Amino acid sequence: MSKTKRALIVVDVQNDFCPGGSLAVARGDEVVAPLNKLMLEFFDRNEPVYKTRDWHPAKTNHFAAYGGTWPVHCVQETHGAEFHPDLLDDPRVTIISKGIDERADGYSGFDGTNLAQLLHDEGVDEVWVGGLATDYCVKHTVLDALRAGFKVKALADAMRPVNINSQDGEHAIAEMRAAGAEIVGDQKKAAGAG
Ligand SMILES: [Zn+2]
Numbered sequence: 092m093s094k095t096k097r098a099l100i101v102v103d104v105q106n107d108f109c110p111g112g113s114l115a116v117a118r119g120d121e122v123v124a125p126l127n128k129l130m131l132e133f134f135d136r137n138e139p140v141y142k143t144r145d146w147h148p149a150k151t152n153h154f155a156a157y158g159g160t161w162p163v164h165c166v167q168e169t170h171g172a173e174f175h176p177d178l179l180d181d182p183r184v185t186i187i188s189k190g191i192d193e194r195a196d197g198y199s200g201f202d203g204t205n206l207a208q209l210l211h212d213e214g215v216d217e218v219w220v221g222g223l224a225t226d227y228c229v230k231h232t233v234l235d236a237l238r239a240g241f242k243v244k245a246l247a248d249a250m251r252p253v254n255i256n257s258q259d260g261e262h263a264i265a266e267m268r269a270a271g272a273e274i275v276g277d278q279k280k281a282a283g284a285g
Contacts, residue, residue, distance in 0.1 A: 098215040099133045100200060100236075101126050101142045102222030102229045102250075104178045107164040107171035108145075109223075114164040116224045116251050117283060120175060125249040126221055127179045134183055139213050143200035143222070143232065146172060146188035153196050165190070185209065199231035207239045217242040221249030225281050226259040233267045243267075248276035252283040260284075 104126065106112050109119040133140045145165035153159040165172040174180070187204050190197030200206050210218065218241045220233050229250050236243045245267050252260030260282035268274050274281070 095217050095242075096138065096213070096215050097133070097136075097217045097219060098139045098141060098210055098213065099129055100206075100218050100220045100222075100232060101130070101140065101178070101184075102200060102220060102232050103143055103145050103165075103224075104175050104222050105144055105165055105171065106173050106175060109175050112164070113162050113171055114253075116253055119223050119251050120177070121280075122222060122249045122251060123175055123177045125246070127177070129219065129221070129246070129249070130179050130181065130184070134181065139210075139215065140181075140184045141187055141200070141206065141209070142174065142178075142184050143187045143189055143204075143206075143228070144172065144174065145190045145197070145228070147190045147197075148193050151190070151193040153190065153193075159196070167191075198228045199235040200228070201232065201235035201239060207235075210239075210241065215241065217244065219244045219246055221246035223251060225250045225252035225283070226255075226263040227253060230263040230267055233272050234270050237271050243272040245272045245274050245281075246276055247274050247278045247281035250281045252281070254283045257283075
């Protein structure tokens with residue numbers, strides 16, 4: 092039996108999604124500590140770690156001002172687009188920039204990126220996914236990873252929701268599970284109720 096090769100995908104732990112940011116997720120910064128711990132474990136086992144980042148142009152259909160849903164956030168080369176200052180910074184991490192296409196939302200780390208190819212090149216069969224936010228970029232990244240044929244562990248302790256509607260986080264968890272993801276950790280936290 093061959094050993095499972097894992098990769099960790101840290102989704103959008105950026106200033107604008109954390110308290111004080113322009114699209115702050117309540118307690119979004121609480122994902123930093125568990126994700127830092129996991130990154131170190133993955134490095135110790137020589138398993139690959141990816142960080143995605145929302146990396147929008149100043150003008151994009153994703154923003155409310157141009158017909159989209161959201162306030163301006165994570166514009167390329169701004170402070171808000173930088174990773175949270177406490178998130179482990181390490182040269183072994185591969186950064187995946189997404190949301191660059193001004194016509195697309197770019198929620199998923201696989202959308203318009205080479206992430207699936209990089210994972211296949213590394214021989215990865217299982218991805219662990221956490222970050223911000225449960226009900227948007229984490230969910231879409233998880234669903235795309237499943238569609239691309241990877242096994243997925245969704246790290247409930249290490250994600251928090253936007254919760255425009257109070258049940259969105261909970262529904263996102265249910266949707267990820269129904270699609271085949273294994274939900275590990277405290278689901279109340281992932282749904283914003285913990
Ligand atoms: Zn965005």
